[in-house]
Amino acid sequence: MIDLTQDIQYVKGVGPNRAILLRKLGINNLEDLITYYPRNYEDRGKPISIIDAQDEEEVLIEGVVVSKINEIRTRRRNMTIYKLIVRDETESCVMIWYNQAYLKSLFKIGQKCRFFGKISKKAGKIEMNSPVYDFEGKDRNTGKIIPIYPLTYKLKQNTIRKIIETGLKLIENDKLEETLPDYILKENNLIDINSAIKKIHFPENFEDFSKARKRLVYEELMNMQILLLSLKNKYSKKEEGIRFSKSAKMSDVINALPFKLTKAQLRVLEEIDRDMESGKVMNRLLQGDVGSGKTAISMIAGYKAVKSGYQMTIMAPTAILAAQHLESFEKTLAPFGIKCELLVGSITKKKKEDILERLKNGEIDILIGTHALLEENVVFKNLGLVVTDEQHRFGVRQRGIISSKGNNPDVLVMTATPIPRTLALILYGDLDISIIDELPPNRKEIKTHIVRKAKEQGLNSFVREQIKQGRQAYIVCPLVEDSEEIEANSVMKMAEIYQNQVFPDLKVEYLHGKMKAKEKDAIMEDFKNGKIDILISTTVIEVGVNVPNASIMIIENAERFGLAQLHQLRGRVGRGEYESFCFLKCEGKSEIARQRMNVMKETNNGFIISEKDLELRGTGEFFGTKQHGLPEFKIANLFEDIKILKAVQETALKVINEDPYLEQEKNEKFKKFVEKRFNERLEI
Ligand code: ADP
Ligand code: MG
Numbered sequence: 001m002i003d004l005t006q007d008i009q010y011v012k013g014v015g016p017n018r019a020i021l022l023r024k025l026g027i028n029n030l031e032d033l034i035t036y037y038p039r040n041y042e043d044r045g046k047p048i049s050i051i052d053a054q055d056e057e058e059v060l061i062e063g064v065v066v067s068k069i070n071e072i073r074t075r076r077r078n079m080t081i082y083k084l085i086v087r088d089e090t091e092s093c094v095m096i097w098y099n100q101a102y103l104k105s106l107f108k109i110g111q112k113c114r115f116f117g118k119i120s121k122k123a124g125k126i127e128m129n130s131p132v133y134d135f136e137g138k139d140r141n142t143g144k145i146i147p148i149y150p151l152t153y154k155l156k157q158n159t160i161r162k163i164i165e166t167g168l169k170l171i172e173n174d175k176l177e178e179t180l181p182d183y184i185l186k187e188n189n190l191i192d193i194n195s196a197i198k199k200i201h202f203p204e205n206f207e208d209f210s211k212a213r214k215r216l217v218y219e220e221l222m223n224m225q226i227l228l229l230s231l232k233n234k235y236s237k238k239e240e241g242i243r244f245s246k247s248a249k250m251s252d253v254i255n256a257l258p259f260k261l262t263k264a265q266l267r268v269l270e271e272i273d274r275d276m277e278s279g280k281v282m283n284r285l286l287q288g289d290v291g292s293g294k295t296a297i298s299m300i301a302g303y304k305a306v307k308s309g310y311q312m313t314i315m316a317p318t319a320i321l322a323a324q325h326l327e328s329f330e331k332t333l334a335p336f337g338i339k340c341e342l343l344v345g346s347i348t349k350k351k352k353e354d355i356l357e358r359l360k361n362g363e364i365d366i367l368i369g370t371h372a373l374l375e376e377n378v379v380f381k382n383l384g385l386v387v388t389d390e391q392h393r394f395g396v397r398q399r400g401i402i403s404s405k406g407n408n409p410d411v412l413v414m415t416a417t418p419i420p421r422t423l424a425l426i427l428y429g430d431l432d433i434s435i436i437d438e439l440p441p442n443r444k445e446i447k448t449h450i451v452r453k454a455k456e457q458g459l460n461s462f463v464r465e466q467i468k469q470g471r472q473a474y475i476v477c478p479l480v481e482d483s484e485e486i487e488a489n490s491v492m493k494m495a496e497i498y499q500n501q502v503f504p505d506l507k508v509e510y511l512h513g514k515m516k517a518k519e520k521d522a523i524m525e526d527f528k529n530g531k532i533d534i535l536i537s538t539t540v541i542e543v544g545v546n547v548p549n550a551s552i553m554i555i556e557n558a559e560r561f562g563l564a565q566l567h568q569l570r571g572r573v574g575r576g577e578y579e580s581f582c583f584l585k586c587e588g589k590s591e592i593a594r595q596r597m598n599v600m601k602e603t604n605n606g607f608i609i610s611e612k613d614l615e616l617r618g619t620g621e622f623f624g625t626k627q628h629g630l631p632e633f634k635i636a637n638l639f640e641d642i643k644i645l646k647a648v649q650e651t652a653l654k655v656i657n658e659d660p661y662l663e664q665e666k667n668e669k670f671k672k673f674v675e676k677r678f679n680e681r682l683e684i
Contacts, residue, residue, distance in 0.1 A: 004031035038147030051090035225652035241281030248307030264438035282410035288436030290571025310384025343369035473552035548576025559588035563613035
C-alpha cells in the first residue's frame with residue numbers, strides 16, 4: 001500500500017517552491033493532493049468547425065498554422081502581442097497571446113494544432129484570446145474532459161493538473177486501500193476508491209464523472225454520520241450521570257399548571273424523564289416551533305432536578321428573555337418552595353455577590369441568566385440540570401463551560417429554529433432529539449398578507465384601527481441605519497417616517513442591537529406595559545419575547561430575510577387572545593422571492609417552512625454565514641446531495657444500531673476511520 005502521508009514536496013515535479021504554493025491551498029501530502037477535487041470540467045473532446053464558432057463561446061478548434069504575425073509592442077501599456085492565423089476547411093481564426101514571447105519559436109507554418117479558448121467575433125473577424133493548445137497527436141490540454149481546480153493561488157491550472165496527474169501515477173494499479181466496507185459498496189452500487197479517485201480528476205465521459213462523484217460524496221457523508229453517531233455512543237458510555245429520583249414526580253407540576261399539556265409536550269417530557277432517571281448523562285435537543293411551550297418543559301424538568309436534591313440553571317440569549325423566564329418559573333414553582341434567581345450583566349455588584357453566595361450554599365435552586373452565567377465565579381453547590389434556550393445563539397463550547405460547573409449534569413438544549421431533520425442529524429448528531437410538533441389548541445392562526453407599495457395606505461389605516469382597539473404593533477426593518485449599498489429600509493429612517501409623518505399622534509419607539517442593554521430593556525419594558533403603541537426594530541426582537549397584547553407584525557423588505565427568520569418574527573404575535581396579523585412588505589419581483597413569500601402566506605408550520613427555505617435557497621443561505629456550525633465538505637453539497645444524505649443517514653443509523661461500537665468485522669473500515677478521527681482529536 002502506498003504512503004498517503006508522504007510530503008507533497010517529494011512528489012515528482014513539485015520541489016520546495018511549488019510545495020510552498022501548494023501548502024497555501026491546504027495540500028500538504030499525497031492524500032491532500034489526490035483529494036483536491038475539480039470544481040468544474042471543460043469538454044475539450046471534439047473540435048468544431050471555425051465557421052460554427054459562436055461569439056463568447058468556449059470551443060475547441062483544429063487547424064493548420066498559415067501565418068505568424070510578428071509580435072507587436074504596445075507602447076502605452078508596455079505589452080507584447082503575438083498573433084497566429086489558423087485555418088480549417090471552413091474559415092480562419094486569429095489566435096492572440098499577450099506577453100508570451102516564447103511562443104514565437106514554438107509554432108511552425110503548416111503545423112496542425114488544436115486550440116481551446118473563448119471566441120470573440122469583431123467585424124467579421126474571428127479571434128481567440130490566450131487559447132491553450134496541443135500539437136497534433138498530443139492531448140495534454142485538449143482532446144478530453146479537462147478538470148478545472150477550484151483555487152490555484154499562483155499556480156496555473158496546467159501546472160496543478162500536471163502535479164495531480166503525477167500524484168495519480170503514484171497510486172496506479174489500485175494502490176489505494178478501500179475505505180468503505182465491501183457490503184456498503186455492493187448494497188449502494190458504488191464504485192471502488194481507486195476508480196473513483198482516478199475518474200473524478202480525469203473522467204472519460206459524464207457517466208464516469210457522476211459515478212465517481214456519487215461514490216465520493218457517499219463516503220464523505222457516511223463517514224461523518226458514523227463519526228457523529230459514534231461520538232454520541234462514546235459520550236453516553238463514558239461517564240456515570242446523575243440518577244434523578246423516581247419519587248420526584250413531574251406530574252406534581254403538570255397537574256398544577258393552568259393549562260393542559262399537549263400530547264407532544266407530554267411525549268417529550270416522558271423522554272426527558274426517562275433520561276433523567278437513567279444513569280446515563282442526558283444530552284438532548286428539544287426542537288419546538290415558537291409558542292409550542294418549551295419553557296413549560298424546562299420548568300417541569302427543573303422541578304424534578306430540584307426535588308431530587310440538585311440545582312438547575314437555564315441560560316437565555318438576552319436579558320429580556322431571562323427576566324421573562326424568571327417570571328414564569330416563579331409563578332409555577334414558588335408554590336412548591338423552589339427558590340429562583342436571575343443573574344444578568346446589569347444587576348448591581350451587591351446583589352450579584354449575594355446571589356453567588358447563596359448559589360454556593362445551595363439556597364438558590366434555580367438560577368436563570370444570560371452569558372453572565374458562564375463567568376468563573378458562578379459556582380453551584382450541586383448543579384444537576386443545565387438548560388440552554390435558543391441554542392443557535394450559543395456555541396458548543398459555551399454549552400461545555402456551563403456543564404463543567406456540575407458533575408456530569410444532564411443537558412437540555414432548546415431551540416425554536418426548526419431545522420429539517422436531515423440537517424439536525426448533522427448539526428446535533430451528538431444529541432438525542434425531541435420534537436414538539438404541535439401547538440397548544442388555543443392558538444389562533446396568524447393571518448399573513450403580502451403588501452405591495454400601492455397598498456401601504458390601507459395597511460396604515462388598519463394599524464391605526466387596531467391600536468385604537470388597544471392593540472400594539474411591531475415593525476421590523478432589515479437595517480439599523482440607512483446604507484448606500486443596500487436599498488432597504490432602516491430602523492432609523494422608518495422611525496423618523498412613522499413618528500413624524502404616518503403616526504404623529506401615536507407613541508412610536510425604536511429598538512436596535514447597537515443600543516445599550518439598559519436602554520433596550522427599558523424600551524422593551526415600556527412596550528410590554530403598553531406604554532408604546534408601535535415598536536420599530538431590527539431582528540433583535542426575534543428571540544422569544546412575549547407581549548400577548550401585540551397583534552400586528554409588519555416586516556419591511558421581507559424579501560431580505562430568511563424564511564426561518566420571518567417565521568420567528570411572525571411568532572412574536574398571536575401570543576394572546578387577540579386575532580393577529582403579519583404583513584410582509586415586499587417589492588422583490590423574482591420568481592423565488594414570490595414563491596418564498598407564498599410559503600409564508602400558506603403555512604404557519606415552522607418545519608414545513610424550513611424545508612421549503614432549504615429547497616429554495618440552499619444550505620449556505622439557510623444558515624447565513626459560516627457560523628451555522630455545519631462541517632465543511634470536500635465534495636458533498638448538503639443541498640444538492642440531500643437525497644444521498646437521507647440514504648446515508650438511514651444506513652448509518654442501521655449500522656450503529658446493529659453494531660454500536662463497530663466491533664463486527666464487516667464494519668472494520670468504519671471503525672478505522674472513527675478511531676483515526678478520535679485520535680487526531682479533530683473538532684467536528
Ligand atoms: P416557546 O416554545 O416559544 O418557548 P413558551 O414556552 O414561551 O413557547 O409558551 C408560549 C405560551 O404558551 C406561554 O404563555 C405558555 O404559558 C403557554 N403554553 C405552553 N404550553 C401550553 C399548553 N399546553 N396549553 C396552553 N398554553 C400553553
Ligand atoms: Mg421560548
